[in-house]
Amino acid sequence: MTSKQRTFIADVNHALVSIGALDIDFKVVKTKPVWTFSITDELSCWPLELHPCDWGIQTLPDIKWKSAVQFWGWPHISIGGDICVSDSEGLEYDPDDVLGVLKWLVEKATKQLRENHAMDENARLTLFADEVEGYAKNAGATSVELGEALDPQKTLYAEVYRKDKGLKATSVVKRVNTGTTKLENCQQERIGLLDVRLNQLPSLDKELNANWWADFLGRLNEPQHSQATSKEFNGLMLRIPNAYGYALILIYWGKTPQSKSWRAVVHVPQRRDHDYLVRRTGAAPLTQHVVIVGLGSIGSRVAEHLVLAGIRKLTLIDEDIFSADNLGRHILAQDSIGERKVDAVANQLRNRMPGVEINPIAKNVLISFASNLPTDASAIVLATGNAALERSIVRDAFCKNWPQQIISTSVEAGGLGGHAIAMRSDTAGCLDCLYIDPETQAATAEMRTSLIESGQIISRQLTGCGAFTPYSSIDATRTALLASDLVLSGRIVYSRWAGDGELAHREGIATSHTYRALRDLRIPSTLKPEEFAQAGCPCCGE
Structure with a gap:
C-alpha cells in the first residue's frame, strides 16, 4: 500500500468519526477502497457503504444504503441501494477537502432516506414513477x-x-x-x-x-x-x-x-419521438410554424436552434447549391456538397430531431411568397444576406398587413457583430427605419446602425472573382442565437451584439461610432421599436 493510499484511509476514517459514524469498517474490494458504517438519527440507524472511485475524491464517491432486501418504490434509491445525491453536473468542491465532502455526502444521503421514510406509499410511488426507467x-x-x-x-x-x-x-x-x-x-x-x-x-x-x-x-x-x-x-x-x-x-x-x-x-x-426529446431539454414542444428564408451560415443555424428548442414545423426557402466553399462556417458537411441547401438542411434536421415537419422550397423567395405565402406561419426569418431583398419583403409585409412577426438578421465582417430586428406590420419600427437619418429624415445609402464605417470594401477574394465576407462560424452562431431568441420570445425589438473586432483590425476594416459605443456600453444592445422607429419612414411611418 502506498503512502498516498494510507493517507487517504486515515483522512476518510477521521472524517467518518468527525460526522458521528459508528461501526466503521474498511476493506479493499477489487483494488478499490470500501467503508461500511452507520449513522444514527432520531428516526433510525442507517447502515451505509462508501465507495470512492479510487484512492481520492476527485470523483464524488458512491454511497449505498445497506439492506437485506432489494429496494422498490423509493425515489433516488437503486435496486442495489445506491443513493442518488447528485448527478455531478455543475457540482463543485475541493478534492482535498475529504472531511467537507464526506460530511456533505452523508448528510445528503441520510436526508434522502429520512424524506423517503416520512412519505406515505402513494407519495413515494408518484416520485418514483419519474425514474422507474432508470x-x-x-x-x-x-x-x-x-x-x-x-x-x-x-x-x-x-x-x-x-x-x-x-x-x-x-x-x-x-x-x-x-x-x-x-x-x-x-x-x-x-x-x-x-x-x-x-x-x-x-x-x-x-x-x-x-x-x-x-x-x-x-x-x-x-x-x-x-x-x-x-x-x-x-x-x-x-x-x-x-x-x-x-x-x-x-x-x-x-x-x-x-x-x-x-x-x-x-x-x-x-x-x-419529438415531444419526449424536447421535454428532456427542459423545453416544451411548440406547434408554431416558422418560415426561414436563406439557408446560409446564419439561416441554417436558426433552423437548427428552433428545431432543438421545440419548434415542430419549418418552411425553408433557398435556391442555392451547397458548395465546398461553405464548409468553413455552415452546419452542413462534405456529404452535402452539390445538394440544394434546403434539401440537405431539411434532411439533417429530420435526422437530428425526429417528428419535425420540414417543407423545403428551392426557389426564389419573391416567387415563392407571390404564389404561396404560408398564412399559418407565426414568424418569418430573413437571413439572405441581401439587405435590398429583405427591405423589399418587409415593405410588402407592412403594405399588405402580414400578421407574422418578421425578423431580419445579418452578420457584419471581421467579427464586429451581428443584428436581428423583429417587426410586425401593426407596430412602427422596421428595417427601412435603419436607413433613415434621424435628424434630417433623409434616406441613407447604408444602414445607419452598421458596425463598419461607411464607404469601405469589405469583401475578400481567394481566387478569381469569388468574393466572400470574412466572418467566422462563431459570429454566425451568435447572430443566429439573437434571431432564434426573438422567434421563441415573440418580442418586437432590435437586438445586436458587438465582438472584439480583432479580425476586422487585421483586415484593415474601420469601425463605426455605433460599434465603439456598443463596445463601451454607452448605448444599449437592444432597442424597443419606439427607440429606432422614424416618423418619416415610407414603410411604417405615418
Missing part, C-alpha cells in the same frame, strides 16, 4: 429502440432476432415499431400496449418469473387482465404515468406459454 436499467434491463411516438390506434410489434445456441434458441428484441419497419433477419412479433399505475407493478428485475407474473395479474382490473393475458401478444409495453408524461417498460416473453415455466425479459425503450 431503476430498470440499473437492475439490468437492456435498451431497445423506439423510433416513433406510441399511438394506441396502431398495433405494436417487437422486432425479434433469434440466436441458436445448440438445441436452444434465444430471442433478442432489437426494436419496437408499428409495423412500418423491419430489420434484417428479424421477425415481427405483436405486443400489447397496457396503461398501468406504478402501484400495480411489482418490483422489477432484469428477468421475471411466473410468481412475478401472477402477482402482476392479481393487481390488474378486469379489462387490464384481459388485455395482458391475450394470446395475441408475445409481450407488453407498460405505459406508466409520471410528471413528464409517462414511463415505458417493455416486458417480452416471446413464445413462452403463460404457465409455471413463464419467463420474461425487461427492456427499456429508447424513445426518439
Whole structure:
C-alpha cells in the first residue's frame, strides 16, 4: 500500500468519526477502497457503504444504503441501494477537502432516506414513477429502440432476432415499431400496449418469473387482465404515468406459454419521438410554424436552434447549391456538397430531431411568397444576406398587413457583430427605419446602425472573382442565437451584439461610432421599436 493510499484511509476514517459514524469498517474490494458504517438519527440507524472511485475524491464517491432486501418504490434509491445525491453536473468542491465532502455526502444521503421514510406509499410511488426507467436499467434491463411516438390506434410489434445456441434458441428484441419497419433477419412479433399505475407493478428485475407474473395479474382490473393475458401478444409495453408524461417498460416473453415455466425479459425503450426529446431539454414542444428564408451560415443555424428548442414545423426557402466553399462556417458537411441547401438542411434536421415537419422550397423567395405565402406561419426569418431583398419583403409585409412577426438578421465582417430586428406590420419600427437619418429624415445609402464605417470594401477574394465576407462560424452562431431568441420570445425589438473586432483590425476594416459605443456600453444592445422607429419612414411611418 502506498503512502498516498494510507493517507487517504486515515483522512476518510477521521472524517467518518468527525460526522458521528459508528461501526466503521474498511476493506479493499477489487483494488478499490470500501467503508461500511452507520449513522444514527432520531428516526433510525442507517447502515451505509462508501465507495470512492479510487484512492481520492476527485470523483464524488458512491454511497449505498445497506439492506437485506432489494429496494422498490423509493425515489433516488437503486435496486442495489445506491443513493442518488447528485448527478455531478455543475457540482463543485475541493478534492482535498475529504472531511467537507464526506460530511456533505452523508448528510445528503441520510436526508434522502429520512424524506423517503416520512412519505406515505402513494407519495413515494408518484416520485418514483419519474425514474422507474432508470431503476430498470440499473437492475439490468437492456435498451431497445423506439423510433416513433406510441399511438394506441396502431398495433405494436417487437422486432425479434433469434440466436441458436445448440438445441436452444434465444430471442433478442432489437426494436419496437408499428409495423412500418423491419430489420434484417428479424421477425415481427405483436405486443400489447397496457396503461398501468406504478402501484400495480411489482418490483422489477432484469428477468421475471411466473410468481412475478401472477402477482402482476392479481393487481390488474378486469379489462387490464384481459388485455395482458391475450394470446395475441408475445409481450407488453407498460405505459406508466409520471410528471413528464409517462414511463415505458417493455416486458417480452416471446413464445413462452403463460404457465409455471413463464419467463420474461425487461427492456427499456429508447424513445426518439419529438415531444419526449424536447421535454428532456427542459423545453416544451411548440406547434408554431416558422418560415426561414436563406439557408446560409446564419439561416441554417436558426433552423437548427428552433428545431432543438421545440419548434415542430419549418418552411425553408433557398435556391442555392451547397458548395465546398461553405464548409468553413455552415452546419452542413462534405456529404452535402452539390445538394440544394434546403434539401440537405431539411434532411439533417429530420435526422437530428425526429417528428419535425420540414417543407423545403428551392426557389426564389419573391416567387415563392407571390404564389404561396404560408398564412399559418407565426414568424418569418430573413437571413439572405441581401439587405435590398429583405427591405423589399418587409415593405410588402407592412403594405399588405402580414400578421407574422418578421425578423431580419445579418452578420457584419471581421467579427464586429451581428443584428436581428423583429417587426410586425401593426407596430412602427422596421428595417427601412435603419436607413433613415434621424435628424434630417433623409434616406441613407447604408444602414445607419452598421458596425463598419461607411464607404469601405469589405469583401475578400481567394481566387478569381469569388468574393466572400470574412466572418467566422462563431459570429454566425451568435447572430443566429439573437434571431432564434426573438422567434421563441415573440418580442418586437432590435437586438445586436458587438465582438472584439480583432479580425476586422487585421483586415484593415474601420469601425463605426455605433460599434465603439456598443463596445463601451454607452448605448444599449437592444432597442424597443419606439427607440429606432422614424416618423418619416415610407414603410411604417405615418
